[in-house]
Amino acid sequence: xxAKTLGRARGPLQGSVSVPGDKSVGHRALLLGxxxxxxxxxxxxxxxxxxxxxxxxxEAMGARxxxxxxxxxxxxxxxxxxxxxxxxxxxxxxxxxxRLLMGVLSGQTFPAxxxxxxxxxxxxxxxVAAPLRLMGADIKTTDGKPPVRVSGRPLKxxxxxxxxxxxxxxxxxLLAGLYAEGETVVEDPFGTRxxxxxxxxxxxxxxxxxxxxxxxxxxxxxxxxxxxxxxxLVPGSRLTLSRVLLNEGRLGFFTALQEMGARVSWSRGGVHxxxxxxxxxxxxxxxxxxxxxxxxxxxxxxxVPLLAVLCAFADGESRLEGLGELRHKESDRxxxxxxxxxxxxxxxxVDGEALVVSGPARWTGGRVETHGDHRLAMAFAxxxxxxxxxxxxxxx
Numbered sequence: 001x002x003a004k005t006l007g008r009a010r011g012p013l014q015g016s017v018s019v020p021g022d023k024s025v026g027h028r029a030l031l032l033g034x035x036x037x038x039x040x041x042x043x044x045x046x047x048x049x050x051x052x053x054x055x056x057x058x059e060a061m062g063a064r065x066x067x068x069x070x071x072x073x074x075x076x077x078x079x080x081x082x083x084x085x086x087x088x089x090x091x092x093x094x095x096x097x098x099r100l101l102m103g104v105l106s107g108q109t110f111p112a113x114x115x116x117x118x119x120x121x122x123x124x125x126x127x128v129a130a131p132l133r134l135m136g137a138d139i140k141t142t143d144g145k146p147p148v149r150v151s152g153r154p155l156k157x158x159x160x161x162x163x164x165x166x167x168x169x170x171x172x173x174l175l176a177g178l179y180a181e182g183e184t185v186v187e188d189p190f191g192t193r194x195x196x197x198x199x200x201x202x203x204x205x206x207x208x209x210x211x212x213x214x215x216x217x218x219x220x221x222x223x224x225x226x227x228x229x230x231x232x233l234v235p236g237s238r239l240t241l242s243r244v245l246l247n248e249g250r251l252g253f254f255t256a257l258q259e260m261g262a263r264v265s266w267s268r269g270g271v272h273x274x275x276x277x278x279x280x281x282x283x284x285x286x287x288x289x290x291x292x293x294x295x296x297x298x299x300x301x302x303x304v305p306l307l308a309v310l311c312a313f314a315d316g317e318s319r320l321e322g323l324g325e326l327r328h329k330e331s332d333r334x335x336x337x338x339x340x341x342x343x344x345x346x347x348x349x350v351d352g353e354a355l356v357v358s359g360p361a362r363w364t365g366g367r368v369e370t371h372g373d374h375r376l377a378m379a380f381a382x383x384x385x386x387x388x389x390x391x392x393x394x395x396x
Contacts (some may be wrong), residue, residue, distance in 0.1 A: 002395030003367065006384030011385035012284070014238030019224045021217030022245045024167075024274065026051040027096050028199040029215055031104065033074030033081075035178065036209035040074040040370070043305045044217035053092035057101060060085040061112075071271040076211045079178060084110035088147065091116040093330065096168055099128045099148065103172030106137035107179020108152035115147040119330050119372060128172045129168070131160045135176055135184075136221040165190035165298040165325065178209075190298050193249045198274035218245035218277040222302045226378050228282035229306050232262045233313060233386030241280040243269070252299025254280065256307060260287045260314060287314040289359070294322020301325060305337040305379040312346040313355035313386055331371035340368040340380050344388045365391040 021044040031054065033040035044053060055065065062083040064075035070359050072386070082104075091098040091114055098114050102125070124150050129139040135158050138151040157180040160173055170186045177184025190361050203209045224241040231237040246268055257264045263283035268276050290311055297320075300307065304326055311318035326333040334350055340346040341357065345364030348357045365388075370377040372395055380393055 003392040003394050006368075006381065006389040006391040006393055008387055008389050009230070009234040009385040011233050012236065013227075013231050013239055016240040016242055017224075017227050019227065019316055020048065020241050021104055022045045022220040023048065023050055023096070023197045024193060025199070025245065025273075027054050027337065028195050029217065030054050030058060030074060031100055031175070032199050032203055032209060032369040033211050034058050035079050035104070035200070036076040036180055036203050036211035037078050037149055038076050038210055038212035040076065040199050040203075040211035041214040042072045042074060043215070044219075045072055046217070046220065049092055050094040050096065053090070054097045057089040057097060058091055060087075074202040074211065075211060076209075079209065082108060085112055086268075088113040088115050091120060091146075093120055095120060096126070097124055098148065098174060099172050102128050102132060102139065102148060103125075103175035105150040105152060106132045106135065106139065106176045107155050109151065111151040113147055113149045116162070126244050127164060127166060127203040128169050131158070131169065131173050132176055134160065135157050135173070135180055137176065155180035158185040159185040159187070161187040162190060162192070165192050165373060167193035167195070169364070171196040175316055190295070191249060193247070195247070195275075199204050199323050202273045215273050218272065218275060219243050220252070221245050221247075221250045224280055225303045225306055226382055228254065228257065228264055228280060229310055230382050231282040232257065232264065232284060232287070232386050233382065235284050237282075237284045239282050241282070242278055244280050245277040247341055248276075249299055251297055253303040253307060255394050256292060256300060257310070258289060258295075260290050260310065261285060262287060271325065289314045289316035289318040290320070291318070292320040294353075297322045297325070302375060305333055305340075305375050306382060308337045308341065308348065308355055309379050309383045309386075311385070312341050312348065312359045312361040312388075314359045316359065318356075318357045318359070320355045323355055329373070329375070331373040331376065333373065333375065336371055336373065337368065340376060344380070344383065344391050345370050346388070363388045365389060365395065367392040369394045370396070378392045
């Protein structure tokens with residue numbers, strides 16, 4: 001695989017940035033807009049492959065979309081309007097697509113198979129399949145992983161307590177609950193992302209889903225995090241990240257930055273489609289080490305590699321606890337983050353399910369393996385901007 005040279009910033013980062021639409025909201029807009037009656041007009045949808053995978057799978061089951069510049073209209077087919085696909089459904093690299101569709105497919109009248117790329121094929125699916133089976137679904141995994149075969153059956157509502165912090169498990173059960181007889185309740189002691197609940201309420205649940213509405217997807221805070229981190233690391237920088245999703249369950253990274261002494265703030269500009277939206281401002285500043293407890297990880301799980309990079313610039317030892325879930329992402333992000341920091345001259349080690357990072361690093365430069373994982377690639381590109389280069393980034 002080709003490598004990209006990592007380079008330091010040539011000067012301060014200044015200005016305003018609009019980041020792509022939030023993927024979590026985008027997936028749910030497509031799914032629930034399709035299952036609703038009427039037309040959902042969506043602006044700001046992410047152009048990335050994950051959301052495209054959800055659209056492609058829905059289209060294979062008869063969903064209809066109308067597109068014009070900057071606008072996608074989701075032409076709802078109703079709760080019972082999906083049709084049997086002509087072949088297996090390709091979820092690409094999107095675990096969200098696969099896991100949420102497992103919930104939707106559980107209540108259909110036809111069978112379907114879900115598969116993905118090499119990375120997705122190694123990710124666990126039994127955590128989703130198990131509660132759906134309790135509802136009556138017929139689901140077969142392949143040694144606990146994709147491909148996944150779902151044969152729709154009559155479902156019954158359940159009360160289910162999440163055993164792991166997973167918004168995807170919660171969402172799959174709630175989506176299946178739309179087809180179930182009786183009430184479905186998910187108990188979430190972890191405080192995972194609640195975008196499914198908000199989108200359901202926006203479209204009229206409880207009650208029939210109605211989508212004669214307009215939705216502008218707010219900016220993805222996980223994408224905004226990389227720009228904020230770059231501004232914090234590059235001297236003289238100040239960036240404003242406009243119209244970012246400020247859902248309480250998604251502010252963990254920015255809160256952690258503040259605890260490290262970073263000059264980061266946000267202001268709420270209003271509520272749209274039951275989600276809070278506003279601006280984030282990040283300025284350059286010195287960092288101190290961080291102690292992150294396990295119960296806080298669900299609120300920043302996607303930003304852990306980036307947070308570890310920032311810890312390598314801090315003066316002292318940081319310890320990030322409860323990171324076992326990172327082993328089941330697009331790569332083993334726990335091991336890969338430690339390896340990447342070490343390759344560049346940093347000091348990082350895995351201690352059970354914790355990551356320990358000592359700073360400030362004495363950067364020597366080296367080759368960082370991305371393992372095809374976009375979060376790792378972006379995190380180490382930010383490290384280079386902050387002064388960790390020169391180095392090389394595999395498969396950039």
